[in-house]
Amino acid sequence: xxxxxxxxxxxxxxxxxxxxxxxxxxxxxxxxxxxxxxxxxxxxxxxxxxxxxxxxxxxxxxxxxxxxxxxxxxxxxxxxxxxxxxxxxxxxxxxxxxxxxxxxxxxxxxxxxxxxxxxxxxxxxxxxxxxxxxxxxxxxxxxxxxxxxxxxxxxxxxxxxxxxxxxxxxxxxxxxxxxxxxxxxxxxxxxxxxxxxxxxxxxxxxxxxxxxxxxxxxxxxxxxxxxxxxxxxxxxxxxxxxxxxxxxxxxxxxxxxxxxxxxxxxxxxxxxxxxxxxxxxxxxxxxxxxxxxxxxxxxxxxxxxxxxxxxxxxxxxxxxxxxxxxxxx
Amino acid sequence: xxxxxxxxxxxxxxxxxxxxxxxxxxxxxxxxxxxxxxxxxxxxxxxxxxxxxxxxxxxxxxxxxxxxxxxxxxxxxxxxxxxxxxxxxxxxxxxxxxxxxxxxxxxxxxxxxxxxxxxxxxxxxxxxxxxxxxxxxxxxxxxxxxxxxxxxxxxxxxxxxxxxxxxxxxxxxxxxxxxxxxxxxxxxxxxxxxxxxxxxxxxxxxxxxxxxxxxxxxxxxxxxxxxxxxxxxxxxxxxxxxxxxxxxxxxxxxxxxxxxxxxxxxxxxxxxxxxxxxxx
Numbered sequence: 009x010x011x012x013x014x015x016x017x018x019x020x021x022x023x024x025x026x027x028x029x030x031x032x033x034x035x036x037x038x039x040x041x042x043x044x045x046x047x048x049x050x051x052x053x054x055x056x057x058x059x060x061x062x063x064x065x066x067x068x069x070x071x072x073x074x075x076x077x078x079x080x081x082x083x084x085x086x087x088x089x090x091x092x093x094x095x096x097x098x099x100x101x102x103x104x105x106x107x108x109x110x111x112x113x114x115x116x117x118x119x120x121x122x123x124x125x126x127x128x129x130x131x132x133x134x135x136x137x138x139x140x141x142x143x144x145x146x147x148x149x150x151x152x153x154x155x156x157x158x159x160x161x162x163x164x165x166x167x168x169x170x171x172x173x174x175x176x177x178x179x180x181x182x183x184x185x186x187x188x189x190x191x192x193x194x195x196x197x198x199x200x201x202x203x204x205x206x207x208x209x210x211x212x213x214x215x216x217x218x219x220x221x222x223x224x225x226x227x228x229x230x231x232x233x234x235x236x237x238x239x240x241x242x243x244x245x246x247x248x249x250x251x252x253x254x255x256x257x258x259x260x261x262x263x264x265x266x267x268x269x270x271x272x273x274x275x276x277x278x279x280x281x282x283x284x285x286x287x288x289x290x291x292x293x294x295x296x297x298x299x300x301x302x303x304x305x306x307x308x309x310x311x312x313x314x315x316x317x318x319x320x321x322x323x324x325x326x327x328x329x330x331x332x333x334x335x336x337x
Numbered sequence: 338x339x340x341x342x343x344x345x346x347x348x349x350x351x352x353x354x355x356x357x358x359x360x361x362x363x364x365x366x367x368x369x370x371x372x373x374x375x376x377x378x379x380x381x382x383x384x385x386x387x388x389x390x391x392x393x394x395x396x397x398x399x400x401x402x403x404x405x406x407x408x409x410x411x412x413x414x415x416x417x418x419x420x421x422x423x424x425x426x427x428x429x430x431x432x433x434x435x436x437x438x439x440x441x442x443x444x445x446x447x448x449x450x451x452x453x454x455x456x457x458x459x460x461x462x463x464x465x466x467x468x469x470x471x472x473x474x475x476x477x478x479x480x481x482x483x484x485x486x487x488x489x490x491x492x493x494x495x496x497x498x499x500x501x502x503x504x505x506x507x508x509x510x511x512x513x514x515x516x517x518x519x520x521x522x523x524x525x526x527x528x529x530x531x532x533x534x535x536x537x538x539x540x541x542x543x544x545x546x547x548x549x550x551x552x553x554x555x556x557x558x559x560x561x562x563x564x565x566x567x568x569x570x571x572x573x574x575x576x577x578x579x580x581x582x583x584x585x586x587x588x589x590x591x592x593x594x595x596x597x598x599x600x601x602x603x604x605x606x607x608x609x610x611x612x613x614x615x616x617x
Contacts, residue, residue: 081458084612102367104460115451119387120380131376132459134366155387175460 031095034179034210040089049075051234062205064225065214072234073214077181081109108177110168118157133175146170162193182213237330249326252299257291259312282329373461377469399431400484414493424489425580429572430549435478436516437540444524445532463608505580512572518600525607543569568596
């Protein structure tokens with residue numbers, strides 16, 4: 009079993025906040041397990057989000073990110089463990105007054121107008137942003153009378169994020185806020201989120217894009233197979249998941265006579281996080297944080313390789329290596 | 338309407354100002370359940386009228402049934418008491434089927450939409466959400482009664498005094514309550530495909546056994562006895578006598594009340610258990 013102790017938090021600020029009252033803690037998740045039939049979506053997860061943090065929840069599709077958010081926003085109940093939103097059960101409506109979330113882009117009622125949906129959502133909060141101001145902040149003023157079914161993908165995303173902020177929340181949960189957006193639209197949204205964060209709003213954002221997490225988050229939590237695999241500062245976690253993928257073939261599976269076999273020599277290299285061999289082609293795939301150093305090492309060690317290829321590893325590949333690391337530890 | 342809401346938001350923010358993180362003040366402030374219910378009413382109402390064909394279909398259906406099944410039968414249409422009774426019976430059937438179908442299928446379909454889990458994250462409990470939906474459903478169900486009554490008054494010998502019409506209308510709402518709760522139970526418990534099937538399986542036998550298609554006087558004794566305990570029969574026995582100049586029985590009210598309590602408990606249970614679509 010993997011131990012889910014937080015590996016690190018921002019020191020200083022975190023300590024002071026942790027000493028605060030329970031209702032000062034936006035999110036407190038303790039030993040939470042959630043199953044869907046035979047699948048374990050979350051496996052004994054413990055995680056706190058402190059006031060003012062901007063946390064990136066990173067993981068491949070199906071990792072458990074969305075399930076975690078649905079528990080925090082009161083849509084689902086955990087099978088075991090407790091979830092607290094500002095010290096309350098998020099299933100109680102009153103706990104959600106300080107929470108803002110986004111609908112999925114495809115989920116807006118197509119026949120309703122932009123202004124109507126914004127007014128509907130804002131009307132749930134005791135102290136909402138005026139609808140006009142909200143729409144202006146997200147560049148939606150001209151679209152206020154348009155039915156959402158007629159909006160472009162980017163416009164729907166902007167509206168979805170605007171809705172999360174309609175009630176002047178203290179905590180915002182954003183599930184894949186910019187999936188499918190072009191680069192410009194993505195940057196506009198990121199700027200808006202940073203702006204709200206700078207005003208004291210706590211933000212939790214999920215993504216399976218490393219770039220998005222790098223642009224927004226200060227703290228990164230990596231989730232896969234329902235487990236927290238890593239939890240630390242952006243620099244720490246990105247260093248562990250931003251890997252390069254080096255692919256090569258070995259000459260006749262041996263090289264110099266008397267030396268150990270080729271794959272064993274690859275395993276002896278210091279910079280390799282993970283090695284896989286494609287059984288069909290016999291090519292070896294090495295994951296490494298520093299491809300340049302690895303190639304130098306290959307050459308100095310006299311490994312007889314050919315057809316060398318270097319590219320960045322996908323996050324999925326990086327997550328696999330993280331899993332191995334944690335299990336080994 | 339949207340101007341009203343803008344104003345509402347403006348006055349609210351003017352009154353309270355921004356709650357700063359760390360001040361811990363005002364965390365218990367919420368919007369009143371009545372305001373929330375009206376918000377949800379407005380939302381479901383707008384969504385309904387944006388598909389005018391559906392509205393027209395639902396509101397014209399009872400009048401069409403009257404035109405096809407009652408007006409052509411001269412014996413029925415020329416008898417004032419019989420045609421008034423038939424109209425009241427059709428009104429009961431129209432309201433029952435609207436309740437079960439609209440709430441059963443409507444709620445099940447809404448739950449399948451990705452907007453529903455989002456609405457569940459807003460700070461509103463089940464009460465205001467259901468109240469909004471019930472207000473919308475009742476509005477359109479009662480709207481369907483208007484053309485039905487007009488057809489009855491114009492094309493048959495049916496007649497009714499204004500006070501009796503109003504009382505019958507009010508009793509129709511009372512009689513519809515258990516069916517509305519039954520519809521919500523189906524909607525929150527089942528997927529939309531299952532809800533369609535179950536709604537049909539429930540409505541037509543209930544309507545038949547409740548004496549809404551054939552008069553209960555023609556039932557064999559065992560069916561009549563069973564029928565007395567059904568909510569559909571109770572609904573009929575509350576509304577039809579008032580429309581035709583008689584008085585409803587106390588038993589019928591008791592039966593309606595019992596079914597109302599039962600279905601209210603069921604709705605509460607299935608709503609608490611519902612988590613929207615089952616996926617992650």
